[in-house]
Amino acid sequence: MDHALLLVTGIALLLGGGTMLVQGASRIASGFGVSPMIVGLTVVAFGTSSPELVINIVGALDGQSDLAFGNIVGSNIANVGLALGAAALIAPITLHGQLIQRELPLLLLATCVLVILALDQPLRSSRAVLDRADGLVLLCLFTIFIYVSIRDVLRQRKDPLLLGAGLVPLPTSVAVTRKDWVLVGGGMLGLAIGGHLTISHGALLAEQFGMSKTAVGLVIIAIGTSLPELITSLIAALRNESDISVGNVLGSNIFNSLLVLPAGAIIAPVYVPAGGIIDLTVSLLFAAALIPIFLIGNALMGRRSGAAFLTIYLAYMTYRTISTS
Numbered sequence: 001m002d003h004a005l006l007l008v009t010g011i012a013l014l015l016g017g018g019t020m021l022v023q024g025a026s027r028i029a030s031g032f033g034v035s036p037m038i039v040g041l042t043v044v045a046f047g048t049s050s051p052e053l054v055i056n057i058v059g060a061l062d063g064q065s066d067l068a069f070g071n072i073v074g075s076n077i078a079n080v081g082l083a084l085g086a087a088a089l090i091a092p093i094t095l096h097g098q099l100i101q102r103e104l105p106l107l108l109l110a111t112c113v114l115v116i117l118a119l120d121q122p123l124r125s126s127r128a129v130l131d132r133a134d135g136l137v138l139l140c141l142f143t144i145f146i147y148v149s150i151r152d153v154l155r156q157r158k159d160p161l162l163l164g165a166g167l168v169p170l171p172t173s174v175a176v177t178r179k180d181w182v183l184v185g186g187g188m189l190g191l192a193i194g195g196h197l198t199i200s201h202g203a204l205l206a207e208q209f210g211m212s213k214t215a216v217g218l219v220i221i222a223i224g225t226s227l228p229e230l231i232t233s234l235i236a237a238l239r240n241e242s243d244i245s246v247g248n249v250l251g252s253n254i255f256n257s258l259l260v261l262p263a264g265a266i267i268a269p270v271y272v273p274a275g276g277i278i279d280l281t282v283s284l285l286f287a288a289a290l291i292p293i294f295l296i297g298n299a300l301m302g303r304r305s306g307a308a309f310l311t312i313y314l315a316y317m318t319y320r321t322i323s324t325s
Contacts, residue, residue: 027177027183067202075222077279079230084246115284138259145254279320
């Protein structure tokens with residue numbers, strides 16, 4: 001069980017390092033006069049996706065692309081099926097039009113593009129892989145997303161994506177201290193060590209228990225790195241702040257698909273494991289399921305929908321774990 005303990009330690013270091021990086025970098029950016037809204041959409045949003053980003057980069061460098069790919073897609077599935085489903089069980093979630101009109105279409109587009117890019121086997125009769133060219137395509141979509149988000153934030157201060165990342169506007173004048181730089185340095189160190197422990201011992205754990213690396217990334221590591229989104233969504237549901245629950249999930253999934261995954265693909269090819277296209281399709285279907293809820297269900301995701309999302313998520317994770325073992 002040493003590998004399991006070290007895997008949990010790695011995930012804890014990733015989460016702690018990401019939190020420290022967010023706190024320190026946000027204060028430093030604000031101290032240099034950067035707008036709190038811009039800080040929220042760049043520094044902090046990047047920080048909340050840092051665990052997945054580090055795992056993806058380390059996995060690409062170490063040749064553990066199964067773990068890296070499984071973590072990203074698994075996190076996206078967990079964010080909607082687990083985090084949003086659990087939040088809806090606590091309190092009904094209102095799906096506001098701005099999120100459905102802006103973030104959701106882009107998330108659906110990004111996932112559709114990922115599915116197409118992963119169709120190397122039927123289209124080119126070669127092993128499915130996300131290479132540098134694919135990564136650049138996804139990063140181009142990410143720049144469009146950032147542009148649209150910043151434009152909308154400047155037009156309307158209370159932005160669902162900004163709230164969705166759990167971001168609170170900082171004071172306009174913040175004195176940068178040595179502690180802030182220590183937080184940034186400590187956060188980066190925690191992310192580096194945590195990423196190494198998570199990737200290396202996640203792979204060893206898969207071998208020890210006869211599980212595939214894809215299953216470990218898809219289930220164990222994905223749920224671990226999705227804890228910030230899960231906790232944020234649950235707290236938001238308890239406070240009846242549905243904008244935060246939905247914005248948190250959609251914003252995180254967009255960052256994972258358009259920044260985190262292509263970052264690894266640019267460094268080294270990310271091979272799509274067996275069943276990877278099915279995982280992407282399930283992620284797409286989970287996000288698409290929000291559309292009929294918005295149109296037919298009076299834009300309200302109730303407890304029945306939440307229970308359905310959770311049940312489907314648990315059933316699919318059980319199936320993938322068994323089928324890849």
